[in-house]
Amino acid sequence: MENLYKLTIQEASTKLKAGEITSSKILESIIERIEKVEPEINSYITKTFEIARAQAKESDKRYVDGKPLSDLDGIPVALKDVFCTKGVKTTAASKILEDFIPAYDATVVEKLENAGAIMLGKVNTDEFTMGSSTENSAFGPTHNPWDTSRVPGGSSGGSAAAVAADECLFALGTDTGGSIRQPASFCSATGLKVTYGLVSRNGVVSYASSFDTIGPIAKSAADVAIILNIIAGNDPLDSTTVKEKLPDYTSFLGKDIKGKKIGIPKEFYGQGLSAEVDKILKDAIKKLESLGAEVEEMSLPSTDFAIAMYYIIAKSEASSNLARYDGIRYGYSNLKKDKTKIKDLIDLYFKNRTEAFGNEAKRSIMMGTYTLSSGYFDAYYKKASQVRSLIKREYEDAFKKYDVLITPVSPFPAFKIGEKLEDPLSMYLADVNTVPINPAGVPAMSVPAGFTSTGLPVGMQIIGPHLGEGKIIEIADAFQRATEHHLKKPEIK
Amino acid sequence: MSDFKTTIGLEIHCQLKTKSKMFCSCDNNAENAEPNSLVCPVCLAMPGTLPVANRSAIEMTIMTGLALGCDIPSESKFDRKHYFYPDLPKGYQISQYDKPFCKGGEVEVSYIRTANETNSEQRIETRKIRLNRIHLEEDAGKLTHPAGKDYSLVDLNRAGTPLMEIVTEPDITSPAEARQFMEELQLALKYLKVSDADMEKGHVRCDANISIQKDGKSSPIIEIKNLNSFKFVEQALAFEEKRLTADFENWPEKMGKITRGFDSNKGITFEQRRKEEAADYRYFPEPDIPPISFSETEINDLRLKIKELPKQKQKKFIEAGIRVDVAEKLVRQPHLAEYLETSTQLKHDLAVFISEEVTRAIAEHQILFEEYQTKVPVTKIADLLNLVAEGIISKTVAKEIFYEMIVTGEVPADIIKKKGLEQVSDTGELESVINQIVKENPDLVEKYRSGKIQVVGFFVGKIMQSTSGKANPQVLNKLLKEKLDGHSA
Structure with a gap:
């Protein structure tokens, strides 16, 4: 069996359960892939292949016994290097933590381990997740798999590039103002910023505590649903986590979206939006309309x-x-x-x-x-803080009327390495479409929506109400079943 | 001097005796622990760690607020207070800025007054010291600077201990009153069982603010930091009061707060820093802990958890017939007051015996109060005092029996029997002793006859000695007087 590294979680899980493949085989395929493309991409800061091999062996035994721990059992994952991993260097891509080895595991790391996931290693980010290009890293920039002269976005650029370059089956990232969605968009991955507090921040190096969220970057909305089932939920060690009972997110897959109400906030389609991105978004929205969704322009003045x-x-x-x-x-x-x-x-x-x-x-x-x-x-x-309350209220009101809102993730596709590094303000403005979602506290997903004429990916942002991850997954999954953008792979030169 | 007015306000930090620290699950009892043995990633401020507020510390703070008459706002929050120092691992202290758990409140300071020289009747006078607020925060670690070394050592066992800060209004008018306030407050904390409140062990520390006013002019406000005993609070403030008063001519027109330290060896204060160097703490709401709200029901449940407070106990004692000063003394020693209360009846003589003899006996025997109490439950003391009242034993013998009880734990009746300590009231037996003593001391008899009647004391002493204190004092006095007077007649 060739190229197991290309599998989605859904595919791999089915084959693992059927006994067609083993976790160790997926792992070796992935390791080979990593060794091959890393010189071009530079996603990984730390590789933990020996740990991964031991974990994969254990997973193999569980499948032989017919007792896998979860749908993620045996699935290799890359962690943004801000998740504390006991005994494994965690740097936050900063010189100040270049040799730091945590004494404990982040709650999500523990959850993934308990689910049987295989730890490939720690991937690149902007230092302390501050940035939109993964250039602010003490370990050098990560390159965009679609065009290695360009940035992968940031700060979870290592995570998004690793997913796009098939250097893992999925990755975890963090999103404070767009750090999952923008790199997912730049690299053509499916990335979810969750409702604030849906996933525990315990053990994740903080940037801005009241905005920080943890979420998956994967190859499809279906895979995102599988991951979310494992990582979401209350954590007594993080007082800001939600207490609500959560649904099975895979129950939102394969649904008909007829009659769903989609709002198009006009403020996201104005000045500064590249014509190509605008066109790709309009086509994507038309696609959703053709699937039966009701689309309406609306306004979010704040x-x-x-x-x-x-x-x-x-x-x-x-x-x-x-x-x-x-x-x-x-x-x-x-x-x-x-x-x-x-x-x-x-x-x-x-x-x-x-x-x-x-x-x-x-x-x-x-x-x-x-x-x-x-x-x-x-x-x-x-x-x-007052403006923040205003923004929050505006989104609450919007979701009384709409199931989801759709905007571009970024006004432009991936930019060149070095292009904005010396101009912090223009770097900040790269987040213009993703930033408002974090103060609103609501979830939003970046879904591959198409490619520019030069072959650069463009993502659409599907924004849902508080704890409305299910609604987003429903729309995104329907879109992905009707399109093939997310299946397209880069040719790494 | 009388036209100078003293204004004092206090900030008191009190360590709460919770099981675990304020924001993590580390053991909160650091006494005798190896340095840095009670720490975890949270209180070491490792990357990625988050604080989880200790519910029990919050409840203790609110209970203290309720006991001191504070308002409990329905919503409260934590804030971050920033400064860099190696004893503060996060680079900020989690404290409370504008929404503390308790607002307002007061502490009553009481004075026992005797009506006047001819009338010894006692009454209690009180003054109310208003509180500004009570808030909750975390303690910092401890630094030690080994002599002659080029390094300092950091111990973070104390980092994260819940610290309740009580801030008064500037209502205190003298150093002595400041001390009294501290004593009242400490007592309330002990009664609430929220802190051991031992100042010597650093459970309670005090920052005192003082200024002096005269002729519409005010001295600068002096803050004396880290006073760790009642005596030092009074001493430091008295020193500062005197210094500021003497310095009246040199009071500056405009002057911010000046921080001074206290040297307890020399009994003097010394300048540490002036306001213009003061830090900007950059407070902002702690984003890792959501605002905390309490419902009316929850607050009422906490109110019900508050047992009797010192004032209520004192009132109860006085109403039971215990003299004001004795009641006061017992209330100040909660373990003795509780001991008294294990008796079926609150009696004055019992209260006096406990307040005078028990403390002394425990000190002399060098035993723990708990151990004492199992050997001598209060019923045995009550029995002992009944025997005195019935004239079966003298007070002196009662004391002897009491000491024996502490050692053996026996009941008084058994000790009396064992040692033959019943009081001698039999006149025949006493007369022979009196005759003997009188015969042996003819010179003193002479003196008595010549009018120096104070020698009676000598005879009583001698007789008591030879009867091992068992002579009934009334009978003895009567017989002795007859004997001495009889000879002179």
């Missing part, structure tokens, strides 16, 4: 304020979350170097943080420290 609001809150929280990286208890530290050069405690702090944080992390610390300072707090943080 959208214009989202970027400003988002960056104030995100950087405020980030400046606080990065305070713990002082090189006293763990991480990069001048205490491990020539101690005679350390003048005093303050000098140690300055040296450690100056030498080990990258530019975007430093920018976050400066911006966030400024917006939280006494005298500025009301004008920035407090005002932004």
